[in-house]
Amino acid sequence: MENFPRKELVKVVQSGMTGSRSAFALAVGRFATKLKDLDLQLAQEIAQFLSTENVMRGAGDFVPAPVDADSRMELVETVFPVVVPKKPVFNEAVQGVLEDVLREWRSLDLLIQEGLAPARMLLFCGQPGVGKTLAAYWLAQELKLPLLTLNLATVMSSYLGKTGNNVRAVFDHAVSRPCVLLLDEFDAIAKRRDDDSDVGELKRLVNVLLQALDDWPANxxxxxxxxxxxxxxxxVWRRFDHVIQFEPPSADLIEDYLSDIPMDSEVRQNMAALLQGESFSTIGQLMHASRKIALLEKSDLVPTLVKGAVRLRMSKGAMSKPHEGEMLLMYLAGQSRREIAATLGKTHPTVSRVIKRYLGE
Ligand SMILES: Nc1ncnc2c1ncn2[C@@H]1O[C@H](COP(=O)(O)OP(=O)(O)O)[C@@H](O)[C@H]1O
Ligand SMILES: [Mg+2]
Structure with missing residues (x-):
């Protein structure tokens, strides 16, 4: 029994007695892989039990969510099934990693049978409104798993002194069945470090978190x-399988994002260039607000949107040619091209060109 995978067999027994279902499945997968050289048939017989269905079978439904001992408030929010009405728009780099993760999860059988775990932990970085939370929802939808959200900022600010216990309770709850657990506002922990008053508390919390990350199951x-x-x-960084950087959208992606709104393609392109630098969330809000204004004022959507976009960019001093913004606002307020040209000391063709570029008129 020279080549017999002893170590792997011991792991199987150990994880079977103490670990999660997925840890057990992984150990069996590693054992079966090592066994192949020795006894292929036996290895295959064992591996056949490692189906996605078996690995993903949880302990039934979630028990009620844990609550804070004092306030009785729920510590975690659960959404199932998750529905994202419109496919989010991501740049190629982000889309690529998300697709890789999905592919691994869809081939769980194959991976587990070889004792390989799929990506289990992702870190999403990026400024507000670029789609981090949305991407978590999208993955949960695609994987058909419940999404549990723990907002660390909320838990930490309200229940100082008991944060560690609360976080542990949420993890215990989350590992009771396969799910996507989103730790939103994760930097709340890091930020807190500046505050001397609760250094001890913070250290405890970081330790609880590191331990919980180490114990995170493969399913x-x-x-x-x-x-x-x-x-x-x-x-903390090192424990993640992928660190994904979310960027504010490029002009091309904004163009995609605006594709629902019927408008001349050149106008759409210019509008996208105008909005470059804004987050998806700000652009989404602008679209939503413009739809309502257009409806209530019985006006056309595109000019309403242009007006909103120009105002937004001008207010931030973000238009490279502010006089173009002024021209557009004057035109949208009802002034003629000739009046605008005279007021701003520009030629009539210049004014016409700008109006054509953003409004197609
Ligand atoms: N990549 C994206 N594609 C489409 N819509 C987006 C995208 N990113 C953000 N949004 C819009 O902005 C809103 C807020 O995004 P969110 O995911 O909460 O941002 P973050 O978590 O990065 O702060 C979303 O609900 C969605 O309407
Ligand atoms: Mg968010």
């Missing part, structure tokens, strides 16, 4: 989202 996906990735402890 659930953990996603941490932060606006300040740079503030995180390197020990």
């Amino acid at each position: 659930s996906l953990l996603i941490a989202a932060t606006n300040h990735g740079e503030l995180l402890d390197p020990a």
